[in-house]
Structure formats: C-alpha cells, structure tokens
Amino acid sequence: MKAKLSDDEKRDFYRDGFVVLRDIIPKELIVTAQGRYREGENGLDMMHATEFTDLINKSPLTSILRDAMGEFDPPTAARHIVRPPSQKPGDHFDALGYRDKDIPYFGANLHMDGEAVYQTPQEPAEGTPGEIYERYIKTGRMGDIGRCAESTGINFSPLFHDPDMTNSLGGFTAFIFVCLSDQTMEGGGQTNVLRGAHHAMEEFFRWQYREGSRFGPEGPGWPRLNHDVPNRCGYNHLPPAIYEQFTDEHCATTPDGRRWPQPTPVFMQPGDATIAMYHIPHCGTRNEHGDAPRRSPIFTLVNKKRHPNHVIEGHSDHPDREWDGGFLELSEGDNPYERSKFALCNMYHEWDGMQRIVAEERAKEGKSNAIFEL
Numbered sequence: 001m002k003a004k005l006s007d008d009e010k011r012d013f014y015r016d017g018f019v020v021l022r023d024i025i026p027k028e029l030i031v032t033a034q035g036r037y038r039e040g041e042n043g044l045d046m047m048h049a050t051e052f053t054d055l056i057n058k059s060p061l062t063s064i065l066r067d068a069m070g071e072f073d074p075p076t077a078a079r080h081i082v083r084p085p086s087q088k089p090g091d092h093f094d095a096l097g098y099r100d101k102d103i104p105y106f107g108a109n110l111h112m113d114g115e116a117v118y119q120t121p122q123e124p125a126e127g128t129p130g131e132i133y134e135r136y137i138k139t140g141r142m143g144d145i146g147r148c149a150e151s152t153g154i155n156f157s158p159l160f161h162d163p164d165m166t167n168s169l170g171g172f173t174a175f176i177f178v179c180l181s182d183q184t185m186e187g188g189g190q191t192n193v194l195r196g197a198h199h200a201m202e203e204f205f206r207w208q209y210r211e212g213s214r215f216g217p218e219g220p221g222w223p224r225l226n227h228d229v230p231n232r233c234g235y236n237h238l239p240p241a242i243y244e245q246f247t248d249e250h251c252a253t254t255p256d257g258r259r260w261p262q263p264t265p266v267f268m269q270p271g272d273a274t275i276a277m278y279h280i281p282h283c284g285t286r287n288e289h290g291d292a293p294r295r296s297p298i299f300t301l302v303n304k305k306r307h308p309n310h311v312i313e314g315h316s317d318h319p320d321r322e323w324d325g326g327f328l329e330l331s332e333g334d335n336p337y338e339r340s341k342f343a344l345c346n347m348y349h350e351w352d353g354m355q356r357i358v359a360e361e362r363a364k365e366g367k368s369n370a371i372f373e374l
C-alpha cells in the first residue's frame, strides 16, 4: 500500500500545485461511498457521513497526507457539489457577471476558496459602484448588516475572515478531491485547475502584504467587484493581475472580447484522488458530456500548526470561523488570523514533507526559499 508520494510526485506537485493519484482508494470504500450517494443527493445531509470521510481516514491518503503535509485532524465532514449529466449552458448571469452560456471552457469560473459570494443580480445593476456593492452584500445569509466581518455570503463564507477585516480569504492547507464517478471526458463536470498558478498567487499575497497588509478581495490590487461586465456586478474571483498573467492570444473570449485563462481539467476515474494546494485557482465546470452525475467529495484540510487548539472538520473553506460564520472561541493570545496571513505568504510552511523538494526546486529556478516575514 502506498504510504507517501515519491520524490517525482512531490516535484510534480511543487510545479503544478496539484497531483493526481490513480487508483489510490480501495474498491470497497469507493463502492460504499457511491452507495451513500444513491440514498440521497442532498449535500447537507451527506456532509458528515462516514462513508465519505472513510475515503481519507481508512485509505492510504491519510499516511500520504501525513507525510506530505504533517499533522491534521481526521476529517469528519466533506463538501459535495453534485453535477447532474446533460447540463446545458444557461441564460442566467453567473457570479462573474456574464451569462453562463458565454463563459468559455464549460462555464469555468476559476476562483480562490474562502470568498464570500452573494446573490448575483439577474438584471444589469444600476447606480454607482458603491451602491451596487452595498446592495450586493445585503443578499447574504445575515441580511442587511452592512460591510462587516459578521457578514456572510450565501456560500457561508465570511466577507472578512478576521474581526479586523484585513483578510477576505482565510485559507487552509490542502484540498482533496476524491473521484466517485467517471470524469474522464471533456466537459464531464470535473474540477479544473489553473496549473502552476499557486506560485503566482503566493507572490501576489506577498505583494498585497507589502502594499498594505490586507489580503484577498478588497485588499490592494484586487477590487471585489467588476462593474465593466454585462450585469455590472461581476465578482473578481481572481486578482485582475492574475487573469492578465495567465491569458494570451490563444485563450477563449466572452462576447465582449475579454480573454479568460484556460484551465486544466483534472480527469479522474472512481478510485482516483487529487491533492491540491489551497493556493491554486480552481473551479467546477458544467457536466455537459458526462454519462452520470459528477460525484466528488471535497475535503479541505488544515495543518495542525494553524489550529492547534481547535478541531477542524475538514469541509470548510473558512476554518478560521465556525461553519455558520460565528467566531471561534479563542484562548488568550491564540491568533489563527495571523497564522492564516502567514500561510498565504508562505504556502509551503504547512507542508512539512515537501521542504527538501521545495528547497531543491527553488534553487534550480534561482528563486529564494527564505521565509517571508510578516
């Protein structure tokens, strides 16, 4: 049984920001988890089902992750985004502010996790940018409470993860996508990633720190909303500089001529799993061509160094807060918010088993491997 990534796999993982492990989950765990899906398709009901958490806790993934990452709490929850087959491009406005049918690459909406998303206006928004923003953030789970750290989006993520409102991403250490359905075809509803862009994101966070130590949307160089889109209220799920850096003349466009980064679909079969860095821009895509619902429980794991005093369930994109947006009870002097900012700027700090490979690869590239101090 495989117990850790090989050095070559770790080098791939360093370069790409994700690594696919083929046929890594024992068959009986896959069959049991697939059976649990067939009983009911409600993501909330399934969140804490052990049939899914066993895919990590009883599979080789636990020792592989302990080696690569270090200590983490065994997950007790997973997120599910089931995508039924034969999905068609729609006329509705997507969070990006464009019509779904106009967004290239099967509606790919590359993003970072932990961004609070509110209800997308389905008519072009009117008024000034400030008025549009204010209306937008009224549509979250807390209603009309204004711009504050208590505001949470319809996706449960907080507008700002820390009480001081200096970080709108928070973050975690690793994603794990476990595959339970055939996702080997183009447009099969699979997860897509922006290969290698984790390096650019880490650099961008360091730049945000230097420019004023606020992180994520609403920090330097990253307006949360883009009003120059068809519904005038589009979400900048990535910083404009990153969209720019990863597009060229080969990229597909929306009807307004805007080019979009081409994501890499992660093709998988039942039994495969993908480990990815928090820092990698990623997205789901429409399941236009799959034969079956796309089923992949998603886990978000956090190195114990970040949350030594708090048990992480393993499904949340905002582990510095409770799932419903409440604040964690922190003991005197405990400050996960600062540790999260440090991790945004030092993405390998929480990958204990990657240290040698990262040092070697950065040396080959002539890049510094020094800690970025905050």
Ligand SMILES: [Fe+2]
Pocket: 111, 112, 113, 282, 283
């Ligand atoms: Fe995501």
